[in-house]
Amino acid sequence: MVSGKQVHINRLTERGRMLCIPMDHGITAGPMKGxxxxxxxxxxxEEGGATAFLVQKGIIKHMKRVPRIGFIVHVSASTSICP
Structure with missing residues (x-):
């Protein structure tokens, strides 16, 4: 029997490898190029070959389409002003 956890991990990997691009810096560090x-x-x-990306929950909520690669949602946040 396959576990739900394994199904989710398989969505983030390709041939047992994962390249996840973190893009959750905007809240903690402020606006950044890109x-x-x-x-x-x-x-x-998506076009560059990454298998997943990491963003804050608001980004996924406002996407106009389902991402073509896996994604991880960062659900807690702190800022440089108040940790």
Whole structure:
């Protein structure tokens, strides 16, 4: 029997390997180049061969389509002003 955990991990990997691009810096570090056009950046990451990306929950909520690669949602946050 296959576990739900294994199904989710398989969505993030390709041939047992994972390249995850973290893009959850915007809340903690403020605006950054590439994150100001995050949806275009996600498209480039999908085309570039990454198997997953990591973003804050609001990014996924406002996407106009389902991502073509796996994604991990960072659900907690702190800022440089208040940890």
């Amino acid at each position: 994150l100001d056009t995050i949806y275009q950046t996600i498209e480039k990451i």
